[in-house]
Amino acid sequence: MTEGASTALLTDMYELTMLDAALESGRAGRMSVFEAFARRLPGGRRYGVVAGTGRVLEAIEKFHFGTEEIDYLAGIGIVSDTTLEWLANYHFSGDIYGYAEGECYFPHSPILTVTGTFADTCMLETLILSILNHDSAVATAASRMTASARERPCLEFGARRTHESAAIHAARAAVISGFMGTSDVEAGRTYGLNIAGTSAHSFTLLHESEEEAFAAQIATMGAGTTLLVDTYDIPRGVERAVAAARGAGGELGAVRIDSGDLIAQAFTVRKQLDDLGATTTKITVTSDLDEFSIAALGAAPVDSYGVGTKLVTGSGYPTAEMVYKLVAREGDDGQMHEVAKASSNKKSVGGLKVAGRVRDEKGHSAQELIVSAQSWEDGLAYLDRSGARPLQHKLVSGGEVNQEFVGKEAIAAAAKRHDASRAELPYDGWRLSRGEPAVPTKLVDIFEGDD
Amino acid sequence: MTEGASTALLTDMYELTMLDAALESGRAGRMSVFEAFARRLPGGRRYGVVAGTGRVLEAIEKFHFGTEEIDYLAGIGIVSDTTLEWLANYHFSGDIYGYAEGECYFPHSPILTVTGTFADTCMLETLILSILNHDSAVATAASRMTASARERPCLEFGARRTHESAAIHAARAAVISGFMGTSDVEAGRTYGLNIAGTSAHSFTLLHESEEEAFAAQIATMGAGTTLLVDTYDIPRGVERAVAAARGAGGELGAVRIDSGDLIAQAFTVRKQLDDLGATTTKITVTSDLDEFSIAALGAAPVDSYGVGTKLVTGSGYPTAEMVYKLVAREGDDGQMHEVAKASSNKKSVGGLKVAGRVRDEKGHSAQELIVSAQSWEDGLAYLDRSGARPLQHKLVSGGEVNQEFVGKEAIAAAAKRHDASRAELPYDGWRLSRGEPAVPTKLVDIFEGDD
Structure with missing residues (x-):
């Protein structure tokens, strides 16, 4: 630099x-x-x-x-x-x-x-x-988040909302306070942290249909991947996601929800997944989370949290x-x-x-x-x-x-x-x-x- | 890095x-x-x-x-x-x-x-x-500050309150929005920005007395320097500062106030400086300033602003x-x-x-x-x-x-x-x-x- x-x-x-x-x-x-x-x-x-x-x-x-x-x-x-x-x-x-x-x-x-x-x-x-x-x-912000998340894993996804070098060290600080990993690849290389991430809305939009995008992702990442289901319509997204994984002979690892009322959606999506028999498929949420919204999601059937802006900016x-x-x-x-x-x-x-x-x-x-x-x-x-x-x-x-x-x-x-x-x-x-x-x-x- | x-x-x-x-x-x-x-x-x-x-x-x-x-x-x-x-x-x-x-x-x-x-x-x-x-x-924060400061110069002093690399680029951004310079030496080297700064309270405390500290600073930086006058008692600090410059055969460049009620102090210090005949000595202030406090200081006899935390953190x-x-x-x-x-x-x-x-x-x-x-x-x-x-x-x-x-x-x-x-x-x-x-x-x- x-x-x-x-x-x-x-x-x-x-x-x-x-x-x-x-x-x-x-x-x-x-x-x-x-x-x-x-x-x-x-x-x-x-x-x-x-x-x-x-x-x-x-x-x-x-x-x-x-x-x-x-x-x-x-x-x-x-x-x-x-x-x-x-x-x-x-x-x-x-x-x-x-x-x-x-x-x-x-x-x-x-x-x-x-x-x-x-x-x-x-x-x-x-x-x-x-x-x-x-x-x-x-x-300090990260610790309040992991405390609110209790046993559920938190992942650091904030690189894009802070200075590019600060992002590396924000990831490092988050892991000290209990985060399981980060999306920041340089933080992975520099500090040996776990890195995580699968796809964005642009990946779905690039393809001709959600089905095509999901199949493409599973082809390289396997059925255990996390599919982002809110590009078009969440219930249809969930249905297609589960079907895409089964089409590849597996059960879907997780779905990610990145918009809307996360609490209500978590319950709806969990029920839909269970009704489809995808009881092992997890739910991860990632929309403007902070320690307060994580605490509020405590009773909702969410399995992990991806935290961005509020983490890297010290939650205020x-x-x-x-x-x-x-x-x-x-x-x-x-x-x-x-x-x-x-x-x-x-x-x-x-x-x-x-x-x-x-x-x-x-x-x-x-x-x-x-x-x-x-x-x-x-x-x-x-x-x-x-x-x-x-x-x-x-x-x-x-x-x-x-x-x-x-x-x-x-x-x-x-x-x-x-x-x-x-x-x-x-x-x-x-x-x-x-x-x-x-x-x-x-x-x-x-x-x-x-x- | x-x-x-x-x-x-x-x-x-x-x-x-x-x-x-x-x-x-x-x-x-x-x-x-x-x-x-x-x-x-x-x-x-x-x-x-x-x-x-x-x-x-x-x-x-x-x-x-x-x-x-x-x-x-x-x-x-x-x-x-x-x-x-x-x-x-x-x-x-x-x-x-x-x-x-x-x-x-x-x-x-x-x-x-x-x-x-x-x-x-x-x-x-x-x-x-x-x-x-x-x-x-x-x-964006910097522009609101320079707009509030009108013709008075603003200086970026926030390196210590943000990530060490972000500090360099915060200085760069501040200058784009009208700041005259920065305390960050690396920003000076990397981008050719004006750098500024004279001394902290520790420098005064290091010496046996305020008089000794002021004399030492003037010995290397000249009478045109800015002396920090609020380590002990401001009125005595101002008096000693003006005397120290005159002892070196010059008139003091500026005094800096870094604590207390800046508006009231600016008026008091200005009157004291004028009463001492130091009418050309300027006043700079530097305590937790943001665009609102800069605007509030608009009617006070302040000559320049040093802005730290609020600038580099986007003022909220x-x-x-x-x-x-x-x-x-x-x-x-x-x-x-x-x-x-x-x-x-x-x-x-x-x-x-x-x-x-x-x-x-x-x-x-x-x-x-x-x-x-x-x-x-x-x-x-x-x-x-x-x-x-x-x-x-x-x-x-x-x-x-x-x-x-x-x-x-x-x-x-x-x-x-x-x-x-x-x-x-x-x-x-x-x-x-x-x-x-x-x-x-x-x-x-x-x-x-x-x-």
Whole structure:
């Protein structure tokens, strides 16, 4: 694609001008702690789902300023030659701690904590937020859909309604939140996801008749395929679909309905299929579904859901609204100091934070315990005394990415993790209505610094 | 990036299985006409803005199945060896007509018309829709913002709130709709856009004091820079900002306010700047702006707007909801026949369509005239008789892309085209409230085929 192999320019210009000024002022080397978190859950959702962490780690490995990047920056003259030289030698050498993909999160959960020099850590802001905000928004919507679908499979069909590269990663995020597969072929190749799909209305319209189209599809895909039955008239479509499969010596795998009143049609089509003896033929539906319509279809005889637009656009909330804030940095005394923006309506909580989830006696998540601490060890000791499950993992050590959290295998692990994390939520976590987070956040400051 | 240089797998799986079945049924070679259009304007917008066309053309040039793509498809076994061989030799060899980027559009405007064999044309569905739906959604939101901002410059700052690749193309779409630049450095490199940005709160917090931070920024960026004044206390921030610039022998370029009640603050800060004699120092604001808040700031002494989240997410409507439908195809008689899905709530209008815009006596757009015709010539003759300005351009001829519509130069032309197209809209086009399209669509069927 146009952006090339380096991820280094996927950034806001001000990261570069800040670096330039900080190198000049002598403050660029101050040890710093940046934190990515969400102040709120958009849309009054009850929980969020972390996704994109593995992609962040892969992107950091490719965050290098090569000749082409340096040449471009030199040409536009926004930073000094000293800074260009610094950039040419840059690779992230700090540490990153964070929530693993699939974990549920709540307001102020410290989803990603990046430590290193200011120069090292400030550079990654835009890229980290782009990835986490997109992928977590999709994963959060996807989780509400799979929760509403219960045991019925959900498939991701939204590529056409979102940016072509975003589509790949929307599919990845959906699978983390329990989707069984995707229509996006590139997502299949890149991440080893299951891909799915059979035909569109155009295929039926291309042929002289619905019968001819169905026979053609079965000839290559077999009787077990899914036939789209709503191009002309649904009852006739269903009849022809079943007949086409039987003509090829089999029973039809499924019919797909893509328009109209899906609930009423599901009952009508199920009855027709049963009356025709096609009791094993399944029904899949695919028309502008979201978590609410999936829930409403719960009592209808539907076997699977294909979800498009609403999934890839976060079902009304296309960004997770995470921010990346400097929460602590070294002072002239060589000690770390909590810092936070003071003015107006955007208050931040300062300091390095260690997070754990406290369960109640029934095993449900009861509290997101976030500890402002001087060190990881202090924070973890506090969590241990509180009986909280630690939520952060060491994702990067001295610039080296922990390979457990990247690549294809990490996606299956994330899906499993999400299933467990969601299962632990209290009843409120499963509510689709707007409201308070399912698990309250408690912030404890055990920071001992003399700020 | 992970997807590599070929765009061929940025597609839904069913395009491939349909091709496979159509090659087998002998219908893949039927001449076909596909059309990309929107049934409605999401959000009750008064007009849409076409964007992404140039990207579609570039993506089609890279739509080739190389060894890696063929190997992946062979491995998952979803199509026959014959189909794999066909794919290995595929390059689009049909024609594409369409609206140029920047043009306003309305429901049923035939934004992109793709003609060729079914195999040739069906393959491009997902990729075309992904690009047009994303880019046009952003351009449409962006146009409402620049219209509300009137003469004041708007800057695109949303990279962190959308997918990292989508961010590049959101910036491109924003510039087509009148934005002056972007914070996204990769968008600057890829498309030659102006890039902008100075510093974040973290830069101020990194330093021992606001004074030290301001001095550091001015040392590298000069007194003409924009200082962010709301990290601690705005009045003190403004005072220090002006003093810092004067300390360096200049007058401050601008202050940026990123939180709080922007309208009230703009008046207060302007008065303070004027009282300090800093009458040339400008005010830029950047906190969760959308077209409505920009309009509300119209009477406040603000000089420019930085827009993030709401821009890149289409201000509530992140997809343009365009569809790609087979509207005509060859029959056994060798003639072209109109086709359209008949069932339920998703009716399409069949046939090849030629579109023009009719102006009233004052020069305002009065009608989107869409003619269902047997040929381009017939349709254009009808438009000519109606005094309508033809809206479609020949974008691809026999697989060859018209280079006028791709690359960096095409973006400036698109921005100019948008400015003119929007200026032509009647008064209703400028209304932000939900309502009917500003220009009514008239569909005329002069199709002579014996369907």
